[in-house]
Amino acid sequence: MASGIPLMPRTVAANGDLLLEVGTSPKIKLLVSSQVLTAASKVFGALLGPKFLEGQSTRSPQSPQTISLPDDDPEDMHMVCRLLHGAVSPDELSHITDLEILHLAIPIDKYGLSKSLQFHNQALLLTALRSWDRNTTLSGDEMTCLATAAYLMERPDYFTNATRRLIGETVRTADASILVSQRIYDFLPGPVLDIIESKRIVAREKIVHDVPQLLAPRCQIGCTLSCAADLTPVLKAFGVKFWPAKRLTIQEAIEGIRKLIGVDKGRCESLPRTFRSNLISPGDVKGLIDQLMGMCEGLCLHCVREGKDLQKKCEDKEHAA
Secondary structure, eight states, X not given: OOTTOOOOOXXXXXXXXXXXXXXXXXXXXXXXXXXXXXXXXXXXXXXXXXXXXXXXSOOOSSSOEEXXXXXXXXXHHHHHHHHHTTOOOXXXXXXXXXXXXXXXXXXXXXXXXXXXXXXXXXXXXHHHHHHHHTOSSOOHHHHHHHHHHHHHTTOHHHHHHHHHHHHHHOSSSOOHHHHHHTTHHHHSOHHHHHHHHHHHHHHHHHHXXXXXXXXXXXXXXXXXXXXXXXXXXXXXXXXXXXXXOSSOOHHHHHHHHHTTTTOBOOBOTTSOTXXXXXXXXXXXXXXXXXXXXXXXXXXXXXXXXXXXXXXXXXXOGGGGO
8 A cells, every 4th residue: 555545444333433453564444343342352441441541542433543453463353353243144154264263263362252252153163163074084284273263262162172083083283384384382282282193193003003903813722823813804994905004093993993893803723613703793892992082082171271181081070061
């Protein structure tokens, strides 16, 4: 924009009495209602209160007061203000991307708007997570963004959901470029992503070790033969050429384990020939699947904020409220 040309405000509230000058380059002005902002946010309530210079100025629709917010993103702040003023349609919310949800979560957290926008936050996160239900391949990049957004928006239910899916339904968390460019570590405590990766690794190691054991032939007591399991059924059930499979998620592995039900384990040569070969039963796989699902449980947002041991399952009833 050429120097000397006035910056035309974007009208969020028709009778607004406050102009928010957001960003630096580019910069926008938002005409909003100070009453809406102070009612929704303690931060704005304090900023526009009598203890700050901004709150001592008179403002009206005829002569709106201007406040500078140079550190905020213009477009993200515009959307947040529109949400606060009820100027966003449900259809518009349904088309916001995972990355855009994270960008909105930053000013929502900064200005303490989680409670005021709790239903909007719920709609955004629920729509995003449901969209991934319709995808066969889950993206660690996008799911990391959603987990971070849920953390900033103070939505424990969606944070647990997103971290559970990061552990069990992705082969990795976000790429390093995403972590850096979106400043994930500025918003999400460092141990969170480390614990997610640790849980995924432990679950994978159990799969690699325990799945072949399901096919180990039944031996006579005192057998001295080396009875190795035939892994052909495993390769077929998992849809891979080699074992262990490297690119399978925990959830994909669980589906592969279920396909082993009814597979003949074979029998050891030490057993009488009249002994029937035994089949893998639902009970044989249930214990392993239950253990894997337990390993993939999502993290508790409250435990993260309180700095508790994230390797342990949260048993605080107040956290579940």
